[in-house]
Amino acid sequence: VCTIADVPADGGACALVEGEQVAIFNFARRGEWYATQNLCPHKQQMILARGMIGSTGAACEPKVACPYHKRTFSLLTGECLNGDECSIQTYPIKVENEVVYIGRA
Amino acid sequence: MAPQGNPTVVVIGNGMVGYKFCEKLLAKSTAFNLVVFGEEPRVAYDRVHLSEYFGGKTADDLLMAPTQWYHDNGIVLHLGDAVQEIDRASQTVHARSGLVQPYDYLILATGSSAFVPDIPGVEKKGVMVYRTIEDLDEIKAYAATARSGAVLGGGLLGLEAAKALLDLGVEDAHVVEFAPRLMPRQIDAAGSAMLQSKLEALGLKIHLSKATSGIVGDGKIESLHFGDGSVLEVDMLVISAGIRPRDELAKLAGLEVGMRGGIVVNDEMQTSDSRIFAIGECALHSGMIYGLVAPGYDMAEVVVSQLLRGARAFTGYDMSSKLKLIGVDVASFGDPFIAEPHSRSIVFEDAHNGVYKRINISPDGKYLLGGVLIGDAEAYNMLLQTVNNKLVLPPHPEDLILGARGGEVDSGAGVMSLPDEALVCSCEAVTKGMICDAVTEQGITTVDAMKKCNKAGTGCGGCVPMVKDLINGTLTAQGAYIKNVLCEHFDYSRQELIDLLHINDIRSYGAALDRFGAGDGCEVCKPAVASILSGLWNELIVKQNVIQDTNDRYLANIQKGGSYSVMPRMAGGEVSPQQLMAIGRIAEKYNLYTKITGGQRIDMFGAHVSDLPDIWEELINEGFESGHAYGKSLRTVKSCVGSTWCRFGLHDSVSFAIELENRYKGIRSPHKMKSGVSGCVRECAEAQAKDFGVIATEKGWNLYVCGNGGAKPQHAQLLAADIDKETLIKYLDRFIMFYIKTADPLMRTATWLNKMDGGLAYLKNVIINDSLGICVDLEAEIELLIKNYHCEWKEVVENPELRKQFTHFVNAPKAKDPTMEFAEMRGQKMSKAW
Numbered sequence: 041v042c043t044i045a046d047v048p049a050d051g052g053a054c055a056l057v058e059g060e061q062v063a064i065f066n067f068a069r070r071g072e073w074y075a076t077q078n079l080c081p082h083k084q085q086m087i088l089a090r091g092m093i094g095s096t097g098a099a100c101e102p103k104v105a106c107p108y109h110k111r112t113f114s115l116l117t118g119e120c121l122n123g124d125e126c127s128i129q130t131y132p133i134k135v136e137n138e139v140v141y142i143g144r145a
Numbered sequence: 146m147a148p149q150g151n152p153t154v155v156v157i158g159n160g161m162v163g164y165k166f167c168e169k170l171l172a173k174s175t176a177f178n179l180v181v182f183g184e185e186p187r188v189a190y191d192r193v194h195l196s197e198y199f200g201g202k203t204a205d206d207l208l209m210a211p212t213q214w215y216h217d218n219g220i221v222l223h224l225g226d227a228v229q230e231i232d233r234a235s236q237t238v239h240a241r242s243g244l245v246q247p248y249d250y251l252i253l254a255t256g257s258s259a260f261v262p263d264i265p266g267v268e269k270k271g272v273m274v275y276r277t278i279e280d281l282d283e284i285k286a287y288a289a290t291a292r293s294g295a296v297l298g299g300g301l302l303g304l305e306a307a308k309a310l311l312d313l314g315v316e317d318a319h320v321v322e323f324a325p326r327l328m329p330r331q332i333d334a335a336g337s338a339m340l341q342s343k344l345e346a347l348g349l350k351i352h353l354s355k356a357t358s359g360i361v362g363d364g365k366i367e368s369l370h371f372g373d374g375s376v377l378e379v380d381m382l383v384i385s386a387g388i389r390p391r392d393e394l395a396k397l398a399g400l401e402v403g404m405r406g407g408i409v410v411n412d413e414m415q416t417s418d419s420r421i422f423a424i425g426e427c428a429l430h431s432g433m434i435y436g437l438v439a440p441g442y443d444m445a446e447v448v449v450s451q452l453l454r455g456a457r458a459f460t461g462y463d464m465s466s467k468l469k470l471i472g473v474d475v476a477s478f479g480d481p482f483i484a485e486p487h488s489r490s491i492v493f494e495d496a497h498n499g500v501y502k503r504i505n506i507s508p509d510g511k512y513l514l515g516g517v518l519i520g521d522a523e524a525y526n527m528l529l530q531t532v533n534n535k536l537v538l539p540p541h542p543e544d545l546i547l548g549a550r551g552g553e554v555d556s557g558a559g560v561m562s563l564p565d566e567a568l569v570c571s572c573e574a575v576t577k578g579m580i581c582d583a584v585t586e587q588g589i590t591t592v593d594a595m596k597k598c599n600k601a602g603t604g605c606g607g608c609v610p611m612v613k614d615l616i617n618g619t620l621t622a623q624g625a626y627i628k629n630v631l632c633e634h635f636d637y638s639r640q641e642l643i644d645l646l647h648i649n650d651i652r653s654y655g656a657a658l659d660r661f662g663a664g665d666g667c668e669v670c671k672p673a674v675a676s677i678l679s680g681l682w683n684e685l686i687v688k689q690n691v692i693q694d695t696n697d698r699y700l701a702n703i704q705k706g707g708s709y710s711v712m713p714r715m716a717g718g719e720v721s722p723q724q725l726m727a728i729g730r731i732a733e734k735y736n737l738y739t740k741i742t743g744g745q746r747i748d749m750f751g752a753h754v755s756d757l758p759d760i761w762e763e764l765i766n767e768g769f770e771s772g773h774a775y776g777k778s779l780r781t782v783k784s785c786v787g788s789t790w791c792r793f794g795l796h797d798s799v800s801f802a803i804e805l806e807n808r809y810k811g812i813r814s815p816h817k818m819k820s821g822v823s824g825c826v827r828e829c830a831e832a833q834a835k836d837f838g839v840i841a842t843e844k845g846w847n848l849y850v851c852g853n854g855g856a857k858p859q860h861a862q863l864l865a866a867d868i869d870k871e872t873l874i875k876y877l878d879r880f881i882m883f884y885i886k887t888a889d890p891l892m893r894t895a896t897w898l899n900k901m902d903g904g905l906a907y908l909k910n911v912i913i914n915d916s917l918g919i920c921v922d923l924e925a926e927i928e929l930l931i932k933n934y935h936c937e938w939k940e941v942v943e944n945p946e947l948r949k950q951f952t953h954f955v956n957a958p959k960a961k962d963p964t965m966e967f968a969e970m971r972g973q974k975m976s977k978a979w
Contacts, residue, residue: 046955050655051691053955061964064955069655069665083979086707086953086964090695094667096633105668107695107703112668 044138052104054078054089057142062091062131062138064117067102074115075133075142080106081126088128089112096121149968151176152249153184154452155238157228159183161192162425162441163254164209165798168450169442171218171894177452179220180202180246182238184227185277188212193438196305204534207278222388231398233418250420250452253395253408254445257388257426257436262297266360271381284383284805286316291380293317295369297357303385303469308471309350319350319377321369323386326353331466331477335494336517339501343473343520346499352377367635381567390427390438403429412458414448422448435462438604439571446574455512463533463571465516467607473499474522479515479532480505482860488514491543495520502546504528511537511540513545526569527560527610534567560611560774561618569611572604580612584619591615591940598901601958622720631890632669633660633880639815639889652682654692672697672889676777679813680885683933690950694776699951705976706965711737711760713769714810717784718745727767735760738973744781744819746772751974753961758948761938770936773811777891779818782806783831787841798824801870805839807873809881811934812927815897819854833861836894837877845869850880850908853895862898865913875924879912882923 042064049068054061059098061078078086084139091104093115102115112121118128154170154177167179173979183189192793196205201429205211212440215222223240230239237247259274261267271291273284299322311319320327323891325335327344347630356372358380368378372812390407401409407429414422414430424444428434435441440462443829450457458545465478481503484490488505500520506513513531518524525545530536531545536595538545551921563569565578583589583598592613595601602609629634630689635658637645642661651657654674658666671692690698713728728747732739735756737749752760758907761771774780784802809818821830822839831854834837838849844867852861865876889896901907910916941947967974 041298042956048691048950052374054953055956056954056960061406061954061962067665070657083978084964087703088705090698092668092671092692093632093665094671095665096667100664102665102666110668 041142043136044140047140050093052089052091052093054086055142056138060077061086062142063091063104064133064142065089066103067093067095067115070102070104072106073133073135073140074102075131076104076113076115076118079128080108080111081083081120081128082106083108083113128144146168148694150685151178152478153178153180153247154249154250154252156181156252156254156596157247158220158254158256158391158425159185159189159224159439160254160256161209161427162445163964164189165217165253165442166252166254166424166445166448167218167220169445170211170270173449174453175219179218181220181222182226182228182240182246182247183222183224185279187278188215188222188224188875189277192276194274195278195281196309197310198278199285202649204278209723213655217974222651227451227936228394230751232396233398233419233421236420236491248420250422252448253416253421253423253427254425255391255394255423257390257434259384260387260389261414262357263385263387264357264360266362266366267384269360269362270365271362272360272366275302275381275383275385281309282545284309284381286541287381288313288315289628290536293319294381295319295321295379295786296383296385296917297321298385298387299324299351299353300385300387301328301329301466304344304470306330306383306385309345311348311471315381316769317350317379318348319352319379320379321352321355321357321371323356324353327425328353328475331464331481332517333482333656334520335492336475336477336481336503336519339494339496339499339519340470340473340475342496343499344471347471347473349471352730362938365505375716378824388434390429390434391696392427395421395423395427395503405695407434408524410459411902412447412460413451414459415451422451424448430459433461435464437462437464437466440464442604443574450507461801464530465515465529466605467522468605473668474518474525476518476522477516478525478529479513481515481517483514491546493543493546504542504546506542507540510542513542515617515668516546518546523610526608528568529730530563530569530611531562534564536563542949545648545795552853569615570601570604570608572608573600573602574599575599577615580615581619582618589646590616599863604806630669631673634658634664634666634670635674638661639677640675640887642674642887643681646674646677647681652678652684654678665877666692668694669890672777676813676815680930683719683812683930685762698779699757700752700771700775700941701752701969702775704750705979706964707966708751708976709757710748710774711757711764712742712753712772712774713764714772714806715746715781716806716810717799718783719784720747721804724767724769727764727769729758731763731767736974738975745783748774751976752969753953755958755961757951758942762942765936765939765942771811771938773937776811776813777816778811778813779806779809779820781819783819783821783835785825785829786825791824793823794841796824798822798830798839799844803837804832805874808931809877812881812930813887814881814885816891816893818894833953834858835861837861837880839873848873848876851894851898851905853893855893857861857895859899864905864909876912879920879923879926882927883908883911883919886923886926 041055045048047066052065062078063078065074076124080087091106093104113128118130134141191208192740226240226242227236237245259276294310296303307320353849358372359370361368368376388427392402395408396402408423410423410428425441447457447459467476483505490505493502502518504516563577567577569577589595596603602612672694675692684718695703704973732749738751742748782802782805784799787798818836820837821832821835823830823832824841834852834854839859840847847866849861853859966977968977
């Protein structure tokens with residue numbers, strides 16, 4: 041869907057994938073890539089790609105924080121880490137020859 | 146199951162106390178085989194909160210522990226199987242099912258039954274007792290068709306039952322009491338009167354000094370007849386006239402029982418047979434039956450100690466209690482009735498609000514002996530502790546029930562002053578020390594977690610407010626340290642990190658995290674470090690983009706719906722007609738909503754992220770620069786029109802405001818800063834509500850600092866008076882840099898000053914007298930920041946690589962977010978509600 045240069049290191053970008061808005065995260069610090077839905081389920085805002093990523097807990101679970109009200113979601117499971125019911129969809133992602141590919145959920 | 150050869154302990158009765166005995170024994174030892182017989186069909190449940198069964202709780206909610214708990218702990222449980230006989234000679238019990246169970250120790254926790262007085266007609270339909278979940282089901286079913294109902298008994302349980310009737314929708318609810326007042330065993334006459342008037346206001350009808358002589362009706366109850374000849378027509382009657390210890394099994398086995406019921410026990414809770422113990426409401430200790438759960442739990446603890454060859458004994462129990470009866474707080478503690486000459490009482494009565502408080506103090510005025518609280522029992526826990534721990538009373542003991550008058554109320558410090566051994570949760574025997582230790586050593590921060598940790602507050606729940614105060618008080622005591630650590634990734638305060646990054650010349654977040662942090666960072670430490678790096682070096686903020694909040698990342702304020710707002714600087718609120726027209730033209734072209742802000746400038750809302758660089762290119766071409774509304778930095782220096790036009794103005798406030806705004810613009814601080822300059826004492830610029838404010842005087846300028854509007858308004862305080870411009874700027878340089886270097890993340894100047902040891906006097910000393918000897922450094926540091934100022938938007942507009950970041954879709958840079966929608970209001974566009 042894009043090249044690795046399109047997504048800032050340790051940040052995110054939003055891509056249009058078959059009509060869906062997908063947030064792509066380049067977790068350069070860990071050499072990992074993640075993809076989730078761009079919609080924050082808390083207030084239904086297309087925003088997560090602009091959130092800050094980080095980790096939490098002893099296991100360093102990767103997460104993204106929504107810029108609006110700082111709900112945080114696991115990048116592995118999509119589960120909300122602030123105890124809310126809502127969760128987000130995650131997508132398989134791979135990088136080959138500097139090109140980023142998103143799979144179906 | 147525990148191995149053979151261990152002694153077998155048989156518990157007869159699976160109520161709250163029987164259950165608690167099992168729990169306490171298991172916590173101490175697994176060297177016993179536990180066998181429990183319960184006559185009710187369900188496992189032990191919380192009878193204290195039985196009335197909540199009508200309030201929506203289910204029978205399962207009320208369980209002390211699920212059935213699984215008994216299995217998991219190897220307890221052999223026989224429910225619905227009453228023990229019918231104890232054979233002391235062969236040490237066996239015989240159950241109704243025919244089961245014969247040998248015992249080494251036998252625990253009688255048979256509880257009590259409702260006492261039903263021998264009134265003619267008591268067998269009629271519609272006459273019920275209030276004791277078990279089954280009783281409640283029966284009451285519930287009958288109340289569905291009843292219009293009126295009465296409760297016989299105006300004690301604690303009776304009033305609970307009356308509440309149940311109200312909850313069940315019985316319109317016409319009565320309480321009938323033999324004594325001349327309600328709750329005669331707990332509260333004094335004046336308190337009873339207050340309680341009565343409150344309950345009557347809630348719709349209960351109270352009948353005192355009534356001896357019920359007959360229950361009349363054709364098969365079912367229709368009316369109550371009293372000794373004085375009066376009659377009360379009711380459809381149903383709930384009897385709650387006290388409890389009767391269940392001692393029939395003990396009596397049959399030849400154990401000693403009291404004249405008026407109850408299994409006689411010694412201080413070790415042993416009956417007249419040393420292998421048989423009795424605990425809870427069936428036990429008669431020193432002529433006393435304890436109808437509360439807390440002493441029952443204490444008795445259970447004593448028996449556990451005895452079985453383990455311990456030395457605990459039961460020595461009577463404080464019958465203090467607090468409860469909410471139909472929404473009215475009622476509490477009695479210590480000795481509520483003690484009077485002259487053994488005590489002097491202080492009474493507070495407020496008939497208007499239905500509050501009655503009485504405290505009894507020792508004749509020498511030193512100690513609290515007991516008291517009664519009606520209508521407002523907030524002070525109960527503290528008063529009870531004062532009695533139990535023999536705390537010396539303050540010089541004005543009336544403050545205990547009236548609150549301190551005139552001057553600061555000392556909130557929270559009270560609980561922390563208790564001794565560590567003070568018993569806070571009497572149901573579970575949890576002391577203040579145990580609660581505070583759980584906070585400091587196990588990191589407990591909530592009441593729920595505390596309940597799991599040491600069971601405090603799980604019994605009657607009366608101590609929960611105090612547990613909460615103790616948790617908060619302990620946290621506060623540690624607070625200085627806890628709050629100062631940035632987050633889980635950095636074990637340093639903001640101040641410490643500033644010095645570390647400065648000394649080590651660290652200029653990126655990654656380097657900071659590698660060197661001083663752990664993990665991969667988060668939304669707390671990233672912007673905090675970004676702010677520190679900006680405060681140290683003031684390098685272009687967009688270089689730090691992924692560690693900034695979205696506002697700093699896109700140099701604009703995100704709004705509902707995902708659009709951004711655009712705010713150019715208008716220093717001092719001054720704007721030319723040409724600039725106004727340019728803003729009008731640009732706002733129209735990009736379809737932006739415009740509004741004048743509180744900081745005297747114009748904000749343009751509803752910009753798509755991909756339009757931001759184009760909008761700013763046009764604004765910059767018209768001579769505007771970034772207004773830094775998105776940053777934690779100086780917002781605006783508001784000004785009044787000043788001496789150039791105003792007939793009252795003393796000096797030119799507009800020019801000074803512009804000078805200050807341009808001096809400090811763009812500098813990143815722990816939080817946003819707002820400022821104002823007023824040309825005279827009329828203060829039209831509201832400078833005293835700002836982080837720093839300046840007001841013109843006859844002799845020069847006054848400088849105020851650390852004010853705040855917002856959620857918690859606070860007036861700014863005078864730092865220096867009648868100073869000239871140059872001195873004022875020098876002080877401000879020092880003040881701002883000192884704030885940047887020492888405040889916590891997202892701490893405004895007002896909070897910063899409030900938390901500063903020594904307060905304003907200290908701050909004055911640092912800024913004016915250079916008491917720390919750092920002013921030369923502070924001035925040099927802020928000079929560097931001022932010198933490194935860039936218009937961030939100019940950098941972006943001129944840099945194609947940076948411009949590229951302003952897209953919604955990386956793979957469709959021209960496309961806008963199709964989900965972004967706007968509504969219309971008063972001829973302008975508006976974001977759509979979420």
